[in-house]
Amino acid sequence: MTVKKEKKFKWPYPxxxxxxxxxxxxxxxxxxxxxxxxxQPIKSRHCHFRCLINLLFYKLPFQNWFxxxxxxxxxxxxxxLITTATGYQLKDYSVKNIQENFQIVLRPLxxxxxxxxxxxxxxxxxxxxxxFSYKGFLKENAxxxxxxxxxxxxxRNILLKxxxxxxxxxxxxxxxxxxPSLTDxxxxxxxxxxxxLSEDEYVKLVxxxxxxxxxxxxxxxxxxxxxxxxxxxxxxxxxxxxxxxxGRYSLAINSSIxxxxxxxxxxxxxxxxxxxxxxxxxxxxxxxxxxxxxxVGDGLLSTRHYRNIYNGCRVPGKECDHxxxxxxxxxxxxxxKGTWYKVDTCDENGKLYSVDQLAKLV
Numbered sequence: 001m002t003v004k005k006e007k008k009f010k011w012p013y014p015x016x017x018x019x020x021x022x023x024x025x026x027x028x029x030x031x032x033x034x035x036x037x038x039x040q041p042i043k044s045r046h047c048h049f050r051c052l053i054n055l056l057f058y059k060l061p062f063q064n065w066f067x068x069x070x071x072x073x074x075x076x077x078x079x080x081l082i083t084t085a086t087g088y089q090l091k092d093y094s095v096k097n098i099q100e101n102f103q104i105v106l107r108p109l110x111x112x113x114x115x116x117x118x119x120x121x122x123x124x125x126x127x128x129x130x131x132f133s134y135k136g137f138l139k140e141n142a143x144x145x146x147x148x149x150x151x152x153x154x155x156r157n158i159l160l161k162x163x164x165x166x167x168x169x170x171x172x173x174x175x176x177x178x179x180p181s182l183t184d185x186x187x188x189x190x191x192x193x194x195x196x197l198s199e200d201e202y203v204k205l206v207x208x209x210x211x212x213x214x215x216x217x218x219x220x221x222x223x224x225x226x227x228x229x230x231x232x233x234x235x236x237x238x239x240x241x242x243x244x245x246x247g248r249y250s251l252a253i254n255s256s257i258x259x260x261x262x263x264x265x266x267x268x269x270x271x272x273x274x275x276x277x278x279x280x281x282x283x284x285x286x287x288x289x290x291x292x293x294x295x296v297g298d299g300l301l302s303t304r305h306y307r308n309i310y311n312g313c314r315v316p317g318k319e320c321d322h323x324x325x326x327x328x329x330x331x332x333x334x335x336x337k338g339t340w341y342k343v344d345t346c347d348e349n350g351k352l353y354s355v356d357q358l359a360k361l362v
Contacts, residue, residue, distance in 0.1 A: 013283040014292040019330055019350040025289070068172065068291075072127070072163035073120050085112035128173045131155055132300065160298055167291040167306065170299035177235060179228040182221040186213055245321040251314070275358035278332055282345045282352060285310040289328050334362065 066075050089108035090098065098104055130152075137149045145153070159165075180188075186209050193205060227234035287293040288306055296303050311326045330350075334341040343361055346352045353361065 013287045014290070016283055016286050017352055019328070019346040019352060020286070020289075021350060022327075025327065067166065068169050070120055071124075071165060071169040071173075072159055073123070074163065078116065078120065081116045082109070082112045085116060124173060127159075128175070131159075132170065132173050133175045156298070165295040165299035167288065167293045167295055168303050169291075169295065171302055171304055172232065174232065174300075174302055176228065176232045179224060179234070182213060182217050186217070240323075241320065245314075245317075245323070246319070271359050271362050272355070274334065274362050275355045278334075278343065278345060278358050278362075279353070279355050281332070285328050 086108045331344045
C-alpha cells in the first residue's frame, strides 16, 4: 500500500525576530546590505565564490522601488552591466586623465545607462504584453494545452526559478485597465437604468445621453484614452479623490481591518488566541513592509491593495479626505468589553515578543 506524501506547507513569512529601526528600514527599502556575506563562514575559495554569487543574485535585500522597476533583472547585475559598459568605453583613458577631468565619465556613463535600461525596458514590455496578458490557458483543457500555452508555461517556470518575484515586483507589468468605447459605456449605463427609472425619467435619460455622446462625451473620451495610454489604471485616481475621499457620508465601522476573538471555553483560551493573532499580524505587517511576503499568484495578481491593510489611516478633511501611510507600528490596539488597550509587540530593544510573552502581556 502506497502512502501519498502530504504537500509540505510553506510558511508565507520570512524569519523575523526583531522590529526594524529607522536606519534598518531605510536600508532594506533603499540600499543593499552586505552584512550577510561578510558574516558567513568561508572555508575555501570555491565556497567564497559560490557564496558571492548566491549573495549577488539571491540573498541581498534590494531596494523595493528599484527592483520593482527592473524585475526580472536584479539590481546588482543591472549595475554591474552599467559599470562594465562604462569601463569598456573608458579603456583608452588613464586614471590620471579621469581624475583631472571627471566629465569624461559622464557621457559613457549616460550611454551605458541608456543602453542597458533600454534592453530591460524591451524585456519588461515583452513580458507585459505576452506573459502577463496571456489568458489562453483559462479556456483550454489542462491535459491538452496548446503549444502557445506550453511555451507560456515554460517561460513561467524559468521566471520563477531564476527571478522569484517579490510581493509587488509584477504590479507594473500587469495588463492595463481596458478602455471601452464611448458608445458602449453610455449604452450600458442607459440599459442598466431601464428598470430603475420611471418611463418619463428614462426617456429624459436617453435624450441627455445622446446629447452627451454628441458633445462633451467625445472630449472626455479623448482624455480617458490619453490617460489609458500612459497609466495602467486611469480610473482609480479619479474614483479615490472625487468619490471615495470626497464623500461626506458616514464611514462604516467595518471599513477598518481588525480581528475578532469570540470563542473559547475560558478567558485563558481567548488570551492565547489573541496572542497568536498579535504575533501573526506583526509578522505579516513587517513582511509586507519588506515585500518578502509570498507573491500572490506568482505575480499574476495585483497586490496594490495590500499597502492599505496596515499602517494607514484615512484622515478627515473639510471637503476632501486623504490617506496617510505610516511606518510599521510597534504596538496594536486591543478592545475588551468596551475598553481600549495598547499592547506592545516588541520590547524596548526591538525584539519581537513570542506568543507566550504576548499572552502574559494580554
